[in-house]
Amino acid sequence: MIKISFSLLLLSTIFSCTAQTTDSNQLVDPSNSIDENSIKLDSSDIHFQFRGRCTAFNSKKNDVPSNGEAHSQNLASKTDSKFEENRNYLFLNTDEYLNNGNGLAAHKLYLVNTTKKKVEYAAQDSRLYIVAQALDSNGVWNAISYLPSSWCGNSYHTLTLGKNEYWSFNVPVFKGTFETKLRYVLTRKDEHQLVSNEIDVRINPDQFNTELKQGHTPTGLMDSYDD
Numbered sequence: 001m002i003k004i005s006f007s008l009l010l011l012s013t014i015f016s017c018t019a020q021t022t023d024s025n026q027l028v029d030p031s032n033s034i035d036e037n038s039i040k041l042d043s044s045d046i047h048f049q050f051r052g053r054c055t056a057f058n059s060k061k062n063d064v065p066s067n068g069e070a071h072s073q074n075l076a077s078k079t080d081s082k083f084e085e086n087r088n089y090l091f092l093n094t095d096e097y098l099n100n101g102n103g104l105a106a107h108k109l110y111l112v113n114t115t116k117k118k119v120e121y122a123a124q125d126s127r128l129y130i131v132a133q134a135l136d137s138n139g140v141w142n143a144i145s146y147l148p149s150s151w152c153g154n155s156y157h158t159l160t161l162g163k164n165e166y167w168s169f170n171v172p173v174f175k176g177t178f179e180t181k182l183r184y185v186l187t188r189k190d191e192h193q194l195v196s197n198e199i200d201v202r203i204n205p206d207q208f209n210t211e212l213k214q215g216h217t218p219t220g221l222m223d224s225y226d227d
Contacts, residue, residue: 001172041097042107043175047206049213052145054109054130056167058160062118068154072126076165079114083166088113090130090196098170106170109184109196111125113161118143120189123159124149127186132171135180144182144207158189176204 055072060063062076091110102105111128113119121128124147132145161167171184180203184196206212 030207035216041099041119043105044172045175047212048206049143049207049210050132050145050172051213052127052131053125054111054169054170054171056123056128056159057126058082059162059165062160062162064160067155067157068152069123070125070155074126074167074169076161076167079112079164079166083110083112083114085114086116086193088115088119088161090186090194091185092196092199094199096112097173100170100172105173107173107199109171110166110167111161111194112166114164116163117158118163119161121159121161122187122189123157123204125155126159126168128159130169130184132182132184134207135181136205137178137205141183142208143210144203146210146213152211174201174203174207176202176207178203178205204211 010189027029056074056076059076089112091112093108093110098106098108109130111130123129127147131143131147133141134144136142174182180201181198181207182201182203183198186194188194
């Protein structure tokens with residue numbers, strides 16, 4: 001695997017599904033999502049697979065004792081009437097055009113559970129198994145992001161999204177030379193996959209290359225990831 005040499009801190013901020021804690025139990029009104037500062041935002045122009053970082057954690061009512069895994073501050077929030085009823089689904093909202101906090105644009109990705117029961121998801125240190133996929137030149141869906149693997153057994157655990165709860169994540173807006181479609185796919189603990197809506201995008205062909213990955217350099221003994 002070829003690792004791209006960039007600042008780890010910069011990359012983890014720019015090219016990831018940066019989980020955001022929300023204080024609202026409503027979807028952001030699109031009219032409030034685009035402001036004069038958002039118009040000046042640039043899109044992410046990359047030539048490698050980005051490292052998946054859609055992280056979340058249980059709401060307080062579904063909290064469980066820790067096994068030593070890392071905990072995200074992105075706690076589940078309550079749904080309201082803006083969400084579709086009786087579904088567990090992923091939704092990519094392109095009407096929300098946001099500042100990812102680094103001068104680059106982001107959309108909102110929602111993981112929603114409006115069913116009548118809790119849903120469990122496999123996770124690594126609060127990282128959900130969510131990958132970005134795009135249609136390649138042959139019309140086949142292929143990943144343009146990847147999920148790193150931890151060598152520490154304590155990293156692996158289960159997240160629970162209660163009934164009428166959701167998580168949201170900032171996901172990058174891309175630019176490039178190849179016009180295609182993009183979607184996000186989540187694998188639940190029971191191996192069932194949730195597939196988001198598709199959107200039109202432009203990316204770079206190198207984003208399909210599994211040998212070109214963002215990579216990661218461990219920051220110390222407690223950092224159990226090397227990819």
